[in-house]
Amino acid sequence: MLELHGIAKRLGSFGMSGVSLTLGESEYFVLLGPSGVGKTVLVEIIAGLMRPDAGRVLWEGRDITFDHPEKRRFALVYQDHALFPHLTVAQNVAYGLRATGAARETMISRPSAIAEMLGIESIMGRLPATLSGGEQQRVTLARALAIKPRLLLLDEPLSALDTGNRARLQKELRRINKELGIPVFHVTHDPEEAMAVGDRLGVMLDGRIRQIASVEEMFRRPSDPDVARFLGMMNVLPVAAVNGDTCLVRGVEIRVNAPPRCASHVWIRPEEIMVSSQPLHDGDRNQLKGRITEWRHRNPLMSVCVSLTDPRVPEHLELTCLITHASFRKVGIKVGSSVHIAFRKSAVHCF
Amino acid sequence: MADTSRRFRRPGVGWFELALALLGSLVLLLAVAPLISITLSTPLGDLRDAAADREVVNSIGLTLGAAFLATVFSAAAGIPLAYLLARRRFAGRALLLAVIDLPIVVPHSAAGIALLTVIGRQSLIGRLFGHSLAGTVAGISLAMAFVSLPLLLNGAREAFSAVPPRLEKAARTLGASPARVFFTISLPLAWRGILSGMILMWARGISEFGAVVIIAYHPMVTPVLVFRRFNDFGLVAARSVAVLLILICIALFIVLRVLSRPGTEEPPSA
Numbered sequence: 089m090l091e092l093h094g095i096a097k098r099l100g101s102f103g104m105s106g107v108s109l110t111l112g113e114s115e116y117f118v119l120l121g122p123s124g125v126g127k128t129v130l131v132e133i134i135a136g137l138m139r140p141d142a143g144r145v146l147w148e149g150r151d152i153t154f155d156h157p158e159k160r161r162f163a164l165v166y167q168d169h170a171l172f173p174h175l176t177v178a179q180n181v182a183y184g185l186r187a188t189g190a191a192r193e194t195m196i197s198r199p200s201a202i203a204e205m206l207g208i209e210s211i212m213g214r215l216p217a218t219l220s221g222g223e224q225q226r227v228t229l230a231r232a233l234a235i236k237p238r239l240l241l242l243d244e245p246l247s248a249l250d251t252g253n254r255a256r257l258q259k260e261l262r263r264i265n266k267e268l269g270i271p272v273f274h275v276t277h278d279p280e281e282a283m284a285v286g287d288r289l290g291v292m293l294d295g296r297i298r299q300i301a302s303v304e305e306m307f308r309r310p311s312d313p314d315v316a317r318f319l320g321m322m323n324v325l326p327v328a329a330v331n332g333d334t335c336l337v338r339g340v341e342i343r344v345n346a347p348p349r350c351a352s353h354v355w356i357r358p359e360e361i362m363v364s365s366q367p368l369h370d371g372d373r374n375q376l377k378g379r380i381t382e383w384r385h386r387n388p389l390m391s392v393c394v395s396l397t398d399p400r401v402p403e404h405l406e407l408t409c410l411i412t413h414a415s416f417r418k419v420g421i422k423v424g425s426s427v428h429i430a431f432r433k434s435a436v437h438c439f
Numbered sequence: 440m441a442d443t444s445r446r447f448r449r450p451g452v453g454w455f456e457l458a459l460a461l462l463g464s465l466v467l468l469l470a471v472a473p474l475i476s477i478t479l480s481t482p483l484g485d486l487r488d489a490a491a492d493r494e495v496v497n498s499i500g501l502t503l504g505a506a507f508l509a510t511v512f513s514a515a516a517g518i519p520l521a522y523l524l525a526r527r528r529f530a531g532r533a534l535l536l537a538v539i540d541l542p543i544v545v546p547h548s549a550a551g552i553a554l555l556t557v558i559g560r561q562s563l564i565g566r567l568f569g570h571s572l573a574g575t576v577a578g579i580s581l582a583m584a585f586v587s588l589p590l591l592l593n594g595a596r597e598a599f600s601a602v603p604p605r606l607e608k609a610a611r612t613l614g615a616s617p618a619r620v621f622f623t624i625s626l627p628l629a630w631r632g633i634l635s636g637m638i639l640m641w642a643r644g645i646s647e648f649g650a651v652v653i654i655a656y657h658p659m660v661t662p663v664l665v666f667r668r669f670n671d672f673g674l675v676a677a678r679s680v681a682v683l684l685i686l687i688c689i690a691l692f693i694v695l696r697v698l699s700r701p702g703t704e705e706p707p708s709a
Contacts (some may be wrong), residue, residue, distance in 0.1 A: 132608070183615030
């Protein structure tokens with residue numbers, strides 16, 4: 089089990105502080121954050137390649153903050169693969185075993201077992217420069233796994249890959265985590281990737297961890313508007329006033345389930361907004377009128393932007409709705425056409 | 440041909456680029472003309488005589504040997520320093536970099552005099568050895584090293600800088616100690632640059648005159664020999680020795696260019 093307690097580090101204009109988190113036995117943890125927020129610094133602190141200004145790193149309860157990286161057995165995989173260009177694939181994979189003085193049999197048997205698992209047996213004699221991006225990342229992974237790491241650190245490991253390769257390797261990473269039981273600390277800027285691989289997520293903004301939650305929780309109940317926006321959530325809107333169970337949003341009264349009195353923002357989940365050509369007769373729902381300004385494919389759904397034209401709406405307000413292809417056709421969506429939108433109270437999340 | 444003429448008529452390629460090319464060829468002529476001229480004006484017979492001259496052969500051997508010694512010893516001590524300078528940021532690093540470049544701006548005869556105060560009879564080192572290092576091969580090597588060290592240190596530092604730090608970091612997390620990382624990752628990846636720095640240093644040592652002549656008139660290195668023959672017997676006598684030395688330096692230079700040519704590296708045997 090890995091524990092971080094109050095990690096702080098300042099490097100030039102960048103700084104992080106108060107970073108605390110726990111990584112459970114064979115857990116897949118994803119740290120999400122925009123580029124340049126210091127995720128790599130945190131990874132390198134965990135790996136022992138950098139020392140924090142304050143805070144402690146614990147492994148199984150023991151303080152390892154100042155242990156050398158070679159003593160930790162935390163294998164690190166970078167985005168740009170960092171394969172040793174002068175060594176063959178086989179030599180790359182065996183590098184860690186050689187460095188730690190493994191027994192001769194292990195040095196032969198383990199690389200071949202891992203090569204088989206990752207499907208790289210046929211390229212063991214090649215040099216890294218001759219490999220494709222996907223192959224290179226597989227080899228890097230094999231090299232990391234060869235030392236039987238106690239923890240796998242992944243720094244944007246899939247960002248340089250194309251969509252197909254990324255999806256395959258995401259699956260591979262899940263499998264490695266679950267089948268070999270190796271805990272993973274994975275850092276990325278991509279919410280979709282985080283969703284695809286993680287058990288638990290942390291969001292880091294401005295050098296602080298804003299929220300740590302399971303994937304479901306994170307995407308259902310982000311802790312604040314910044315986190316929601318970073319996760320790519322649409323329809324995050326400021327609240328002007330709260331009155332009973334209604335929030336005033338840009339002049340529109342939106343009914344919400346038990347809003348906190350100090351709510352500053354609402355998030356209207358776009359996939360829970362219904363779009364129709366006729367008004368719905370359902371008093372439970374918030375109902376508004378609008379005009380379609382744009383629509384886009386957003387596999388597997390369609391995204392439709394609706395500018396509200398309700399006479400009750402004094403300010404400009406645009407909502408994005410995610411609807412299925414079926415209802416897209418049924419409603420007959422066209423730019424400029426008038427539509428009615430409706431959503432339940434439960435579709436609205438307050439911050 | 441048709442292709443080139445068309446390229447010349449392309450818009451934007453006109454008198455200005457022509458002027459650049461003309462000025463460029465002037466500079467090139469300055470570098471190449473004397474070398475071609477002296478080589479062409481020296482009869483082959485003179486060269487053969489010079490190559491058979493014991494004094495010349497001894498001095499060339501001394502020059503190559505002393506410069507080689509200077510290079511090897513400097514490499515042993517300098518490569519680790521170059522690695523540190525490439526990898527670590529520490530207080531005084533900028534000052535150290537400036538100090539390394541100092542020999543480039545110091546006049547070499549003055550450098551020789553300065554060196555004499557360190558290795559002469561009255562100096563600490565002189566007293567330690569019981570006599571001055573001036574007039575010895577060690578003294579000559581020291582003079583050569585003093586003036587050519589920047590070439591090795593800067594070459595090696597740049598070679599190490601070109602190795603991505605992430606390779607070294609990844610190796611550390613795989614269980615390799617810093618020493619192991621240095622010998623299995625950094626050094627093998629930087630050796631081309633280091634080697635070309637060493638050859639450059641060697642060549643610079645061979646061609647050194649100013650500092651060496653202050654430290655040692657005898658034993659006589661080839662540049663000093665060329666100077667003496669020119670003074671004593673004139674141009675023709677000095678010319679053949681000069682050409683011999685030039686040819687050796689050019690050969691070294693060609694080896695250097697071949698070595699530092701970027702290309703695919705063969706995998707080392709496992």
